[in-house]
Amino acid sequence: MTRGTLWLAFGGAVAATAVHVAAPVLAARDLVAAAKAGDAAGLERRVDFPAFRESLKEELNARLMREMRDSDDRAGRALVMLFGPALVSGVVDAFVTPEAIAVMVREGEPPAPDLKGGAAAAVTPEPDAAPHDRVRQSYGFRDLNTFTLTLTRDDRPETPVVLLMQRRGLIDWKLAGIDLPETPAREGQAPPAAS
Numbered sequence: 001m002t003r004g005t006l007w008l009a010f011g012g013a014v015a016a017t018a019v020h021v022a023a024p025v026l027a028a029r030d031l032v033a034a035a036k037a038g039d040a041a042g043l044e045r046r047v048d049f050p051a052f053r054e055s056l057k058e059e060l061n062a063r064l065m066r067e068m069r070d071s072d073d074r075a076g077r078a079l080v081m082l083f084g085p086a087l088v089s090g091v092v093d094a095f096v097t098p099e100a101i102a103v104m105v106r107e108g109e110p111p112a113p114d115l116k117g118g119a120a121a122a123v124t125p126e127p128d129a130a131p132h133d134r135v136r137q138s139y140g141f142r143d144l145n146t147f148t149l150t151l152t153r154d155d156r157p158e159t160p161v162v163l164l165m166q167r168r169g170l171i172d173w174k175l176a177g178i179d180l181p182e183t184p185a186r187e188g189q190a191p192p193a194a195s
Helices: 003-037 040-046 049-069 074-095 096-105
Strands: 135-143 146-153 156-166 172-179
Touching: 003 040, 003 096, 003 135, 003 146, 003 156, 003 172, 040 096, 049 074, 049 172, 096 146, 146 172
Parallel strands: none
Antiparallel strands: 135 146, 146 156, 156 172
């Protein structure tokens, strides 16, 4: 190999690495910008809604099963184990919309479908604080094809929402999953006790 060929190969490798690192960051920033602008079309381009719904269903079902496992109500546990997954599925299918994704990203709040009443629990912004001033974003690779956008609220740093961007094709990345905080963090709830 000639020296020119080696430099060309080295330059190609550097360019490929730069694209691999930059593409998901740009996609995550595009998602956040679309959410802040309320741009439904932009969110449609950046979210794989079927994959995101499945991920949210898995997270909510796991949370529901953990809560029921700790419950003393045997009859309630049996009913939840029997009907819970179907209820979660129906509610999530109706709940996950571009508007719900936008609120989640702007507010750093996990999606909160109301599993008891079957409706979505709306998150309303506090009038005195701009969402971007209260929600911090951090980025990182989980593996070669999964990139995380972590949303951390200033008032609840112990319960971040981790959004999972996955590669679609060579350089396209879409929101395709979520890791919910271990316990729901809603206004008026005490944080979980340290053990």
